[in-house]
Amino acid sequence: MNATSVRIVTLKIDDRELSAREDRTILEVARENQLDIPTLCHLDGLSSSGACRLCLVEITGIRRLLPACVTTVGEGMEVYTNTPRIQHYRKLILELLFSERNHVCSVCVSNGQCELQELARKLGVDHVHYPYLMPELPVDASNPRFVVDHNRCILCGRCTRACDEIEGAHTWDMRGRGIETRVITDFSDPWGASSTCTGCGKCVHVCPTGALSEKGRSVAEMVKHKHFMPYLTLMRKEQS
Amino acid sequence: MSAKTDVMEASEQKADPRWRSVEKTMRQHGYHANGLIETLHAVQEAYGCLDEEALRRIAAELRVALSHVYGVATFYNYFTMAPPGRHTCVVCMGTACYIKGAGEIMERISKEFNVAPEETSDDGNLSLLSARCIGCCGQAPALVVDGEIWGGLSADEVIERLRRVLNDA
Ligand code: FES
Numbered sequence A: 001m002n003a004t005s006v007r008i009v010t011l012k013i014d015d016r017e018l019s020a021r022e023d024r025t026i027l028e029v030a031r032e033n034q035l036d037i038p039t040l041c042h043l044d045g046l047s048s049s050g051a052c053r054l055c056l057v058e059i060t061g062i063r064r065l066l067p068a069c070v071t072t073v074g075e076g077m078e079v080y081t082n083t084p085r086i087q088h089y090r091k092l093i094l095e096l097l098f099s100e101r102n103h104v105c106s107v108c109v110s111n112g113q114c115e116l117q118e119l120a121r122k123l124g125v126d127h128v129h130y131p132y133l134m135p136e137l138p139v140d141a142s143n144p145r146f147v148v149d150h151n152r153c154i155l156c157g158r159c160t161r162a163c164d165e166i167e168g169a170h171t172w173d174m175r176g177r178g179i180e181t182r183v184i185t186d187f188s189d190p191w192g193a194s195s196t197c198t199g200c201g202k203c204v205h206v207c208p209t210g211a212l213s214e215k216g217r218s219v220a221e222m223v224k225h226k227h228f229m230p231y232l233t234l235m236r237k238e239q240s
Numbered sequence B: 001m002s003a004k005t006d007v008m009e010a011s012e013q014k015a016d017p018r019w020r021s022v023e024k025t026m027r028q029h030g031y032h033a034n035g036l037i038e039t040l041h042a043v044q045e046a047y048g049c050l051d052e053e054a055l056r057r058i059a060a061e062l063r064v065a066l067s068h069v070y071g072v073a074t075f076y077n078y079f080t081m082a083p084p085g086r087h088t089c090v091v092c093m094g095t096a097c098y099i100k101g102a103g104e105i106m107e108r109i110s111k112e113f114n115v116a117p118e119e120t121s122d123d124g125n126l127s128l129l130s131a132r133c134i135g136c137c138g139q140a141p142a143l144v145v146d147g148e149i150w151g152g153l154s155a156d157e158v159i160e161r162l163r164r165v166l167n168d169a
């Protein structure tokens, strides 16, 4: 990008005066300044899609709440990241995620390592006010090394983005819409039958929950490594 | 699958007149990925549904990931991957129609003609589908039967008319 054409703007986040390049997102600027905004579908190194809405913030003068991960900063913006209204919605979003599929942590490979679980703990979600739908979704273990358990999937889309943007295979995508949405490999074929999957395992490691895991892991054993994503993006940029 | 049958299938498909219109659409869009939706329309028009073999070829020709083609094909209500029955009935389940009893209409049709929602009856006579708002809320509850809009009918009237349509064939 042409550095000279990028303006610097000043803004306030949670009453702190900050300045930043105008092409940065609120999330980036907040985090650089040690202000934490919870996120789920965002992952450093991947593009942001604004899918989970957990990073919603309040901006003075705008009635709607906006996702910090895809909203760029503006001159004179006043952003609030932790108002009662936002806290309320964040909890609500998490509760809806928990109620939609099967998230019984005690029997999950990711128990103790799960981003959904960790966020619920951090934001004080100790109760789900909605009936659990508990659909019985398939578990695909056809891949020799990995498993996808749709019951744990929250459709954040990180696997699809990592596969497309970093690995360049675009094996993963999503099919259907609404409550019928599922992550798929190729033509909704069994993962093991995929003709495009390179078996790199990036999807597994970027998955925030126990939806994607390595075979042979038992309860709480699936530790994921996500830090290599920004590293890969950086190294690839250097090359090109 | 052996290489020989592969080649045979490809040439068979080339000769298939249905494929020609699909090919034409792709050509019009310069075999560019952004012509995907138009091409899917062409497939559905020519084949009556989104034929799997055709979709796989499109993915290759437009250089779009298979999973992406599948995702787009299943996202839009208008597209269907299953060959349709002789007659199709789309029940609108949008908010307005739902409030006006679309749920009951769906159930009644399903029972009466022995066909599960989103499926085709065993005799291949009727496909029963649903949509989320077809843009005729003023006529709720709205249905589309063989391309024709039926609005403001009671469940009984719908069954009655539908029976006539099905027996006609
Ligand atoms: S992290 Fe911003 S919408 Fe999910």
Ligand code: FES
Pocket (backbone or CB within 6 Å): B092, B093, B094, B095, B096, B097, B098, B132, B133, B134, B135, B136, B137, B138, B140, B142
């Ligand atoms: S809700 Fe049925 S047409 Fe709009």
